[in-house]
Amino acid sequence: MTIKGKAYIAGIYEHPTRYAPDKSTAQLHAEVAKGALEDAGLRSEDVDGYFCGRDAPGGAWAMVDYLGLKVRHVDSTESGGCSYIMHLGHAAEAIASGKCSVALVTLAGKPRTGDIGTKAVGAEEDFEAAYGATTHNAYAMCAMRHMHDFGTTPEQLAWIKVAASHHAQYNPNARLQDVVTVEEVLASPMISDPLRRMDCCVVTDGGGAIVVTSKEIAQSLNRPLVTLTGHGEAMKGPRGGNRLDLTYSAGAWSGPRAFQEAGVVPQDIKYASIYDSFTITVLMQLEDLGFCEKGQGGKFVSDGNLISGVGKLPFNTDGGGLCNNHPVNRGGMTKIIEAVRQLRGEAHPKVQVPDCDLALVHGTGGLLGLRHGASTAILERTQ
Amino acid sequence: MTETKTYPAPKENPETTPFWEAARDHKLLIKRCNSCGEAHYFPRSICPFCFSDDTVWEESAGTGEIYTFSIMRKAKPGPYAVGYVTLAEGPSVLTNFVDCDFDALRIGQPVKVVFKETEGAPIPFFTPA
Numbered sequence A: 001m002t003i004k005g006k007a008y009i010a011g012i013y014e015h016p017t018r019y020a021p022d023k024s025t026a027q028l029h030a031e032v033a034k035g036a037l038e039d040a041g042l043r044s045e046d047v048d049g050y051f052c053g054r055d056a057p058g059g060a061w062a063m064v065d066y067l068g069l070k071v072r073h074v075d076s077t078e079s080g081g082c083s084y085i086m087h088l089g090h091a092a093e094a095i096a097s098g099k100c101s102v103a104l105v106t107l108a109g110k111p112r113t114g115d116i117g118t119k120a121v122g123a124e125e126d127f128e129a130a131y132g133a134t135t136h137n138a139y140a141m142c143a144m145r146h147m148h149d150f151g152t153t154p155e156q157l158a159w160i161k162v163a164a165s166h167h168a169q170y171n172p173n174a175r176l177q178d179v180v181t182v183e184e185v186l187a188s189p190m191i192s193d194p195l196r197r198m199d200c201c202v203v204t205d206g207g208g209a210i211v212v213t214s215k216e217i218a219q220s221l222n223r224p225l226v227t228l229t230g231h232g233e234a235m236k237g238p239r240g241g242n243r244l245d246l247t248y249s250a251g252a253w254s255g256p257r258a259f260q261e262a263g264v265v266p267q268d269i270k271y272a273s274i275y276d277s278f279t280i281t282v283l284m285q286l287e288d289l290g291f292c293e294k295g296q297g298g299k300f301v302s303d304g305n306l307i308s309g310v311g312k313l314p315f316n317t318d319g320g321g322l323c324n325n326h327p328v329n330r331g332g333m334t335k336i337i338e339a340v341r342q343l344r345g346e347a348h349p350k351v352q353v354p355d356c357d358l359a360l361v362h363g364t365g366g367l368l369g370l371r372h373g374a375s376t377a378i379l380e381r382t383q
Numbered sequence B: 001m002t003e004t005k006t007y008p009a010p011k012e013n014p015e016t017t018p019f020w021e022a023a024r025d026h027k028l029l030i031k032r033c034n035s036c037g038e039a040h041y042f043p044r045s046i047c048p049f050c051f052s053d054d055t056v057w058e059e060s061a062g063t064g065e066i067y068t069f070s071i072m073r074k075a076k077p078g079p080y081a082v083g084y085v086t087l088a089e090g091p092s093v094l095t096n097f098v099d100c101d102f103d104a105l106r107i108g109q110p111v112k113v114v115f116k117e118t119e120g121a122p123i124p125f126f127t128p129a
């Protein structure tokens, strides 16, 4: 059994807003749903599967009712920022097994306005809550150990932000559109050692949605055909503190699963959307996915190697979370959307990868240094 | 440096009460599995490595070394250092480093446990040994 070639991303939509105090969160979900369906050329009554994460107000049943959908399949898998890449894989599974044929996935929220929910609490709470492990320092702890074990430098991390900024200059919706230099990144204030402000992604309101359909429906629509050929997911935590190693992520497991299913290798990938909550997130994930050896990520990202038209692996050509958009503090959805733009040839001409027919989307969710999920998707343009 | 920081009281439950009882005597407990021999932290009743229910409490020497850390520069009431300590018994423990010069912290540095009071049971922290 495989999902290879069973499901197609027929519709995509990224909300243009980066600040939305005048809109409700449910409204943003509806606006991105409408945008993605219109992009696909489908109507809301065509939707028979709905997928959402914890950002959907009231969860799946409230959103299905608010949107007026009639669905025969729902999935509210929650894994932070990579939830939507998991939803993509799960939508393909549901379509492959006949449970639905038009799956709608939405993400939206307003962390910049200040409307952000509380996190779920696990058994670890009493043993960890007092120590103030937050998003910033949980990723910073991984960066600190990575530098210790492999000699990774702040300059190398800065190159990731520099590459993102080179792409964001062409995105009129990007939160940050100025090109920055390694020196400027290193001069930004220390937030949580060794991560500086410019190692961190932006905080934005907004959202995005995708519509995933069966092959038959995708072929009936007037859109380029983009199919999912491989998908993987995994989770990682301290697991009792046994042989703790914070220098790799769950991507080390989700990545090979996706590549194996797709029957391709990292060297085949022409464009990669890599979740960039922080610069270190990108560096570790590139290693874990096999774009370079573990510990060589610093060398790999240096000297513009991630810049479209300059380096070997163009990444996050919309400017990514580091510069463009990070709606609801969750980057998975916008990663899928930019990969589909690239495969359709609809990215900005200055960053469009020539003949881009194979792309990778990868994200993490949760706290890299504590507990996190990861999901990898391989997308191919078939026509 | 004056410590004005307060910490949340742990909510004890039947699975973890012995840990917090020991913490009141400033003793750090870990769990070890009689079936596979592996130690773990935080404590579970079922071993996360082999699923045996034959897990027993063990007092840690309270010593170890810094696995990693990060200093949160902008925090109230002031900066703090979060990190992991790898205990002499094996498990790594999420903690804060306290009563020390944060800028002198190093990976591999020897540390020892200290307890800080809360409105409930005391909570373990680490400081340079």
Ligand SMILES: [Zn+2]
Pocket (backbone or CB within 6 Å): B033, B034, B035, B036, B037, B038, B047, B048, B049, B050, B051, B052
């Ligand atoms: Zn065991």
